[in-house]
Amino acid sequence: MKVLLIGDGARENSLAFSIAKSGRYQLYAFSSYVNPGIKENVDKTNGKYFVGDILSKDEVKRVISQVSPDFGVIGPEDPLFNGAADAFREEGIPVVGPSSKASTIEKSKVWMRNLMWKYNIPGRLRYRAFNNLADAAKFVEEYGGSIAIKPSEQVGGKGVKVVADIQAYLSQEKRRAASRSVDEIGRLVKDEVKIIIEEKVDGPEYTLHVLTDGRSFLPLPLAQDYKHAYQDGIGPETGGMGSISGPGYTLPFIDEDEYKATFEIVKQTAEAIKKETGDEYVGFISGQMMLTELWGPTVIEFYSRLGDPEASAIVPRITSDFGEILELAATGKLNKAKLEVDPRPSIVRAIAPLGYPLNRDLAKGKEISLDLPKMKEIGCQAFFGAISLYGGKLITTGSRALELVAIDDTYEGAVKKLDLCTSLVSSNTKLIYRTDIGRTIEEQVEKAEIVRYSYKDRIKRGVLGASMDWSPNGGLW
Ligand SMILES: Nc1ncnc2c1ncn2[C@@H]1O[C@H](COP(=O)(O)OP(=O)(O)O)[C@@H](O)[C@H]1O
Ligand SMILES: [Mg+2]
Incomplete structure (x- = not known):
């Protein structure tokens, strides 16, 4: 079977890896540049790599007609906003990815908040x-x-x-x-x-990604991403400098009930999107959450796709056939999917060239080399992001170049592996990365306990979600 994957970053590299690993598929990819990690998986399965404007619905259609895939998978949000999933469906090809209309849940924060209030979805601000x-x-x-x-x-x-x-x-x-x-x-x-x-609310943040074919909902293990550029959460916001996932399906600072409540919020939202747009929601819908004193699980925003770098922490932990799960989601048979997950935690450490994120020109055109066999020996996986092959060399394109992933019995163990693997990456520029990812678990457990105590007290008093300042009568709202 042929799969056409749209996108070019480390998230798509992780998807390409699991599609190729399945052994059932020929992988075709359409990216805006040649990502060496995606290319490796395309070559391994005797597929073909297309390069062009992934934001153009017409170009997506052109590639679809050249490949005639059995199904498609769309990684990033911008092609979704521009109708990449609609392009597949108009050609009668099943695809993992919501319609342009349904992806408004991510595109418009106002639309999202309106929807949550209209349908009384818990965790709304x-x-x-x-x-x-x-x-x-x-x-x-x-x-x-x-x-x-x-x-x-x-x-x-x-x-x-x-x-x-x-x-x-x-x-x-x-x-x-x-x-x-x-x-x-x-x-x-x-x-x-x-x-x-x-x-404004406060508390530990986490993300729940849910895969759906419109009828069945498959929640993945939670992940947490680290947005700030530098150590200890300082510096400008980035697309994400790393992430953690596990152990098991939750995180050490989110309990089973909170996981279930979060799943319920995401599910209700997908159902509300269908009522509102008429489009069945097919693809990933992900709640970027905060555990708050106000509501317990609270929605900060939704993604209409897998998060990046969250995907790189989750996908390598999946031990069942994730390629097949994607196929089942695209074709409306997700109820048959079997998700099995390595119980051990994982950490992702993103590596970016100096200049990211504020001076992308400085971060562009730098050479990076890495010792992949040695990394494998240590137990790290490398997904390629903003890096392209030119004349056999790996050249940065201005954003996060690599995402290194390690799974271990403990977070400490995964940090150790990542430290070793990071030293196997070299460059003609300074590299930016965070070594604190996965090392703040205890602080977050403490923070969550305080928040948990407060929102449970609100439940007891029957005032969950209620606010003095923001009430229609008492405040400015
Ligand atoms: N209402 C809020 N209260 C407190 N912090 C918030 C709130 N909304 C967003 N944030 C913080 O800002 C970050 C970015 O906001 P978000 O809505 O996710 O926008 P985007 O990711 O599109 O920049 C969040 O991860 C969170 O840390
Ligand atoms: Mg966000």
Whole structure:
């Protein structure tokens, strides 16, 4: 059977790896550049590699007609927004990936919040949407509580947002600075609604990815990603500098009940999307969650796909045939899927060239080499991200170049493996990576315990999700 995979990063490398590993499929890929990790799996299965504009629905259709795949798999969000999954379905080919309409759950944060309130889905935050930047700025200056300011839709790939503590003790000056950032964010948004301001919450974050064919729902093990560029969570936000998953299906700081409640939220959301758009949701729908005092499991945003670098932590832990599971999801037979997972935890460490994420030009065109056989001996897997083959050399394209993954009995053990494997990567530029990933488990367990105590108390008092500041009568909402 032929599979056509769309996308070019480390997440797609992990998918390519599991599709090839299945032994049932010939892998064809369509990327915007030649990713050496995807290419290896395409070659292994005697498939073919296509390079072009994956954001163009017409080009996706052209590749579909050349390959005639049995099913498709779409990795990143931008092709989904632009109708890549619709391109497959219009040609009568099953695909893992929601329609452009259904992927609005990720594209528009305002649409997402409206949907959650309309369908009374738990874990929803209060928010205000603004078409007019001046009104949003005025609100920010006048409001006394803590808020998160976000663009109403995904802009330029990565979200831009400010999470501001506009507490009463903050100076007028700081409030004005926050209201100025409304302007900066809003200018990037093409949608009529420009800005969404949410109540700010706090707690450990985690992601639940759920695969669905529209009828059956298959939840994957939880993962947590690390957004900030530098050690200990400082520096600018990135696409993710690493992630952790396991042991088992939860994380040490999320309990079984919270996992189930989160699954319920994601499932209800997929069902609400169908009611709202008429489109059956087929593909991954992922809740990026925070465990909060307000609600327990709380939605920060949804992905309409697997997260990256979360995928690289989860996919290598799957011991059953994940390629087949993808096929079953595409073809509406997900109820037959058998998911088996290595119980041991995994850690992903992303490696990026100096310059990422703020100065991509500096991060481009650098050479990277790595000793893959030795890494394998130590027990690490390497997925390739923003790196391309030129004349037999691995050259960076400006973003996270590699994701190293290690599975071990303990997080400490996985960190040790990653330290050894990181030393097997060399470059003619300085490499940026975080060695703290997987080493903050205890702190997060403590933080979660405090949050858990509070939200369980709210349940007892019957005030889960209720807020004084943001109530229609008591506050500004
Ligand atoms: N309402 C909120 N309260 C507290 N923190 C938030 C809130 N919304 C977002 N954040 C923080 O900002 C990060 C990015 O926000 P998110 O909505 O995921 O946007 P994007 O990933 O598109 O940039 C989240 O991972 C979370 O840490
Ligand atoms: Mg996010």
